Amino acid sequence: xxxxxxxxxxxxxxxxxxxxxxxxxxxxxxxxxxxxxxxxxxxxxxxxxxxxxxxxxxxxxxxxxxxxxxxx
Numbered sequence: 267x268x269x270x271x272x273x274x275x276x277x278x279x280x281x282x283x284x285x286x287x288x289x290x291x292x293x294x295x296x297x298x299x300x301x302x303x304x305x306x307x308x309x310x311x312x313x314x315x316x317x318x319x320x321x322x323x324x325x326x327x328x329x330x331x332x333x334x335x336x337x338x
Contacts, residue, residue: 322329
């Protein structure tokens with residue numbers, strides 16, 4: 267499971283042709299945000315429910331049609 271790390275998206279310069287966020291890049295600013303495991307878990311559940319309600323359910327048919335174009 268990947269854990270969201272906001273500092274790698276908090277860049278001070280525009281993304282290049284291929285955007286690959288990394289903590290090794292020198293163009294980010296520290297977010298000064300500290301999350302504990304419980305808070306991250308609660309946030310993940312809330313984000314998942316929001317995504318399902320506002321994006322997945324309303325656009326289910328479109329998403330399935332789009333995904334079928336990329337089936338292996």
